[in-house]
Amino acid sequence: MTEELEVIDPQERFQEFFKTEKYRQRISQMAVTEKISLMVHFEELLAFDQRLAEELLEKPDEYLKHANNAAYAQLQIEDPEYAEKIADKMETVAVRIVRLWQATQLRKLGSDHIGKLVMVEGIVVRSTPVRPLVMRASFRCKGCGEITYINQTGLFLKAPFTCSNPSCGRKGLFDFVQEESTFIDSQDLRMQERPEDLPPGQLPRTLHIKLVGSEIVDVARPGDHVSIVGIVRAVSPTLPRVGKLRTFILHLDGNSIEVLGKEPEIALPAPEEEEKILELAKDPWIHRKLMNSIAPSIYGYDHIKEAIMYLLFGGIPKTLPDITIRGDLNTLLIGDPGTAKSQLLQYVARVAPRGLYTSGRGTTAAGLTAAVIRERGGGMSLEAGALVLADKGIACIDEIDKMRPEDRVAIHEAMEQHTVSVAKGGIVATLNARTAILAAANPALGRYEPHRTVAENISLPVTILSRFDLIFVLRDVPNKEADSKMSEHILEIHRKALSPVEPPIPIELLRKYVSYAKGIKPALTTEALQRLKDFYLAMRSASETEGSPVAITARQLESLVRIAEARARAALRKEVLAEDAETAIAIMKRSLEEVGIDLSSYKIDIDIIMTGKPKSVRDKLQTVLSTLMEMEKETGIVEKTALLDELEAKYKISRGEAERLLGQLLREGTVYEPREGYLKKT
DSSP, rough: HHHHHHHHOHHHHHHHHHHHHHHHHHHHHHHHTTTOEEEHHHHHHHHOHHHHHHHHHHHHHHHHHHHHHHHHHHHHOOOOOHHHHHHTTOOOOOOEEEOSSOOOOOOGOGHHHHHHTTEEEEEEEEEEEEEEEEEEEEEEEETTTEEEEEEOOOOSOOOOOSOOOOOTTSSSHHHHHHHHEEEEEEEEEEEEEOOGOOOOOOOEEEEEEEETTTTTTTTTTTEEEEEEEEEEEEOOOETTTTTTTTEEEEEEEEEEEEEEOOOOOGSOOHHHHHHHHHHHHTTTTHHHHHHSSSTSOOOOHHHHHHHHHHHHHHHOOOOSSEEEOHHHHHHEEETTSSSHHHHHHHHHHHSTTEEEEEETTOOOOHHSSEEEETTTTTTTTEEHHHHHHTTTTTEEEOGGGGGGHHHHHHHHHHHOOOOEEEEETEEEEEEEEOOOOEEEEEETTSSOTTOOOOHHOOOHHHHHHOOSSEEEEEOOOOOHHHHHHHHHHHHHHHHHHHHHOSSSSSHHHHHEEEEEEEHOOOOOOHHHHHHHHHHHHHHTTTTTSOOOOOOOHHHHHHHHHEEEEEEEEHTSSSSEOOHHHHHHHHEEEEEEEHEEEETTTTTTTTTHHSSSHHHHHHHHHHHHHHHHHHHHHSSSSSSHHHHHHHHHHOOOHHHHEEEEEHHHHHHTTSSSOOTTTTEEEE
């Protein structure tokens, strides 16, 4: 007897829940905003009635119907006119549950979850266009013209068996009447696990999600982090002429969808963490602390850790009406084998609020930018690649020199414009890729040759080199003192299996610190501006004298501003001080000295990075060409030996060097050999 008393109609319980102050307000707001869905926080339902909430998770189909009916009943009380309007349109109020107490991992979804309500989080990788789905179809009988309504479920349109008019009763042909039927918007999404949730060495799993209802379609775009609550369904695929298969495929019928925001900065730190962060920022030696916290197990490389610190914090992007200027820094490390480049890159990918690590060997242009995929239905859709997924984060590309040239071209646009453009198969789109790029490359000959220029040392085109703000060379030079410290450091790691140096800031806090700092937008002070200007003008004026190389271009000036802003941001300051400008100049000088030195004149020559040839080589090539052209006027075709003699006699260019310069001109196609041993300008 007591058992029966406890059975409460779930619909009544839901209605009591909707009668609370908060939900009465929300329901009356529905009429104002003309919406038909009502957001319900799962935790509030749990606090109101635990059993009801648990039943909702177990039998979502039945209990969501009760909830919808209860919400509609409550709407009739709050706003009868609007309730009637909804009923006229043949629609119902949809209750949408958000934020279940825990998210289920995509890879854990299995047979136990079929028919249950779950919440999954991940990245949207693909979305189809929004398509109307028929809910209630009307059919006209071809015989008597009687109209029959049929509620539709499943994938295929169902027609009536017999005409509903008793006097007709035909079994045959019916016409579908579009005007009389009701439709609702639907969309399919494909969602993939987040890179940070992946167990190492596993392929990311994907899940198909079906969204139905005008208020949840088109909420998320590819690349967005979302949390979706829905009912797990299993559908058996049908094979033609065989029937249904025994293995079923899981998908999710979406009930609600929330975009967790592209920016990792949205996740605000807890108050006690914020206190710690602000406390850290007061330290006058904060930059040193941050540098020492970056990859503490890797010995040395202070200037590179400093560069990585600036890269993590980044400058401020400026959006003007006509152009946008990127704020993120791009850094390239060129180094001998065994100088811990890949370790640094993997570390940065872990610390950055959104970091992705990829290696150049197995990377294609479509994988980095966006792939156009033909769908089963025959349409084309876009799938976001690594740079798009790392939007507002850091992409670490290892072995960038090993990429195929046609794939490497894809990075150009992302590095300077911060977008990825696709025009394939009728899809023309521009996606955001506001990514800082940290790349590593090996020298072309296995080791870095100090007497050759950077452009000759790595097999990277100049177009990419010139887009890096900072380029550093990691050289493995034997040095007794450094080697003994380094070996102790490495052996200590192996002995204790722990980092010999404890980082001043633990990695979790460092990550939160970086996220927090991204919300600060420091502005240049006049002193800082003056320092940068003086440095730029001093470097330019050195290039004014006839025949001397160009030392620095406007691209480097922008890089300086970005570095100075990043340094101010690292100390959570609102303005860029003179000391930030000084440090930016120091690290830029270091980078220029490592890569931009013209080895024959020992002057800094930015053209090595911009054009690939230092001024001295360009001058010599010009000399060779002009001599060739003068001799061509006299003889029509120039004998190679005569040209070499002339160059040696007149311009003191040795035979070996002249041969090399001619080889370069022949390769570039400026000069050609009409026949063996003779030259002519093309």
